[in-house]
Amino acid sequence: MAKSYDVIIVGAGMVGALSAILLAKSSLRIALIDRHDGEYQLSSPPAYDARVSAISSQSKALLEKANVWQGIGQDRIASYDNMVVWDGLGEGYIDFNAQATAMPELGHLVENAVLNQQLIAQVRRSENIDLYLGDTLESHELSESGVRVELTSGQVLDAQVIVAADGALSKLRTENAFDTIEWDYGHHAIVTTVEIAQPHENTAWQSFGEEGILAFLPLPSVDQKHFVSIVWSVPPKEANSLMALDDSAFCRRLHYAISKRFDILGLTQVRQAIPLRQRHAKQYVKAGLVLIGDAAHTIHPLAGQGANLGFGDVKALVEVLEKAHRRGEGLGVSNVLRRYQRARMLDNIAMAAGMESFKRLFSTQQPLVVQLRNIGMKQFNKGESLKKKLVARAAGLSSFS
Ligand SMILES: Cc1cc2nc3c(=O)[nH]c(=O)nc-3n(C[C@H](O)[C@H](O)[C@H](O)COP(=O)(O)OP(=O)(O)OC[C@H]3O[C@@H](n4cnc5c(N)ncnc54)[C@H](O)[C@@H]3O)c2cc1C
Numbered sequence: 001m002a003k004s005y006d007v008i009i010v011g012a013g014m015v016g017a018l019s020a021i022l023l024a025k026s027s028l029r030i031a032l033i034d035r036h037d038g039e040y041q042l043s044s045p046p047a048y049d050a051r052v053s054a055i056s057s058q059s060k061a062l063l064e065k066a067n068v069w070q071g072i073g074q075d076r077i078a079s080y081d082n083m084v085v086w087d088g089l090g091e092g093y094i095d096f097n098a099q100a101t102a103m104p105e106l107g108h109l110v111e112n113a114v115l116n117q118q119l120i121a122q123v124r125r126s127e128n129i130d131l132y133l134g135d136t137l138e139s140h141e142l143s144e145s146g147v148r149v150e151l152t153s154g155q156v157l158d159a160q161v162i163v164a165a166d167g168a169l170s171k172l173r174t175e176n177a178f179d180t181i182e183w184d185y186g187h188h189a190i191v192t193t194v195e196i197a198q199p200h201e202n203t204a205w206q207s208f209g210e211e212g213i214l215a216f217l218p219l220p221s222v223d224q225k226h227f228v229s230i231v232w233s234v235p236p237k238e239a240n241s242l243m244a245l246d247d248s249a250f251c252r253r254l255h256y257a258i259s260k261r262f263d264i265l266g267l268t269q270v271r272q273a274i275p276l277r278q279r280h281a282k283q284y285v286k287a288g289l290v291l292i293g294d295a296a297h298t299i300h301p302l303a304g305q306g307a308n309l310g311f312g313d314v315k316a317l318v319e320v321l322e323k324a325h326r327r328g329e330g331l332g333v334s335n336v337l338r339r340y341q342r343a344r345m346l347d348n349i350a351m352a353a354g355m356e357s358f359k360r361l362f363s364t365q366q367p368l369v370v371q372l373r374n375i376g377m378k379q380f381n382k383g384e385s386l387k388k389k390l391v392a393r394a395a396g397l398s399s400f401s
Helices: 014-025 057-065 112-125 171-175 236-244 247-257 306-327 334-363 367-382 384-394
Strands: 007-010 030-034 052-055 077-080 082-087 093-097 107-111 129-133 137-141 147-151 156-159 161-164 180-196 203-209 212-222 225-234 264-267 272-281 289-291
Touching (some): 014 030, 014 057, 014 306, 057 107, 077 212, 082 367, 093 384, 107 112, 107 212, 112 129, 180 236, 236 272, 272 334, 306 334, 367 384
Parallel strands (some): 007 030, 007 161, 161 289
Antiparallel strands (some): 082 093, 180 264, 180 272
């Protein structure tokens, strides 16, 4: 016999799990399905997980509302008050700081595994959520009046709507023929954790140069030693040769790539190289189905905004579904779901376009362009009100729409 829910969410990653918790708070009955077993092994500091996320104020507020942020140990969160961006090929330089923008901080760094673990713990505490882990969809039927899924475990579930939060390679997106606009960024991101000799000063450091796009993101100090998470985006061939270096040769390259600002003492985590692809679904909704998070869009990590956009989707979707539920409207009705699409698409596209322009602008070493962008950066750095606007946008406190 089929079990009945209001919403079935496929994918219990950051975005799917957060939407489940927030929807369940409005008394909606949720089935949350993930092929993963939900067990996240945390590494011990200073071997911080290689995958971290910069979390904006808006995302933090949502995680607090979901009672998730409160569960993260202070020894696993680093706040950053400043951000310094420079052109490794010139003297162009921009600094952002929280004080000038009247914000307590610019954001926080948290390991993905820590966040996922806390989200799943809160899901388990939520009365209105049934969790189906180590399971996935065998088949599904969609209509405006209701959806039905059969899981590989054999269970059959009914609901009003399916939320696809199944990540960048979303099977629900491809099986339901959502068109996407996508291209390869021609970059792989190398991520790992690094011990540095100098304090990171609660600052996110980012260099754009001939060595690629490199971020040093602050992590909590341990025994007065200093650690950063790095995201180093380079063309695939370059990524392969960097991955092939031994740790000490890699650290020497890193020292030059960060313009020798930091002495690198060593790696405390293994390196991973992640291919980067821009992808954007042309539509986010069909009758009975809605895409959120990476299932709907992926962008370059250079501004650390992918998960934050996903959390923005969660906020909008929860508002739309809660309102429709109160009004007695069907949650899978296209007109209802399109309200979510209208609320999010412009913002997501604007961010994707911004990342593409940045990536292109800084990928060239053409002397005239380098000269012009350095002049541009210096001018921009003097424009406090423009900087404030950009910071508010990155914090999720304002939108393009
Ligand atoms: C190098 C790098 C650095 C980044 N840094 C930042 C940053 O600093 N800040 C930021 O905001 N964003 C950042 N991002 C982006 C961020 O990591 C993603 O946007 C975010 O993890 C997407 O979350 P999600 O829940 O949508 O997808 P995912 O995290 O991919 O979760 C998808 C879930 O669906 C499950 N799943 C998949 N397929 C199925 C299936 N068929 N059946 C059942 N379950 C399924 C998976 O097991 C998984 O649990 C970065 C990305 C990269 C690559």
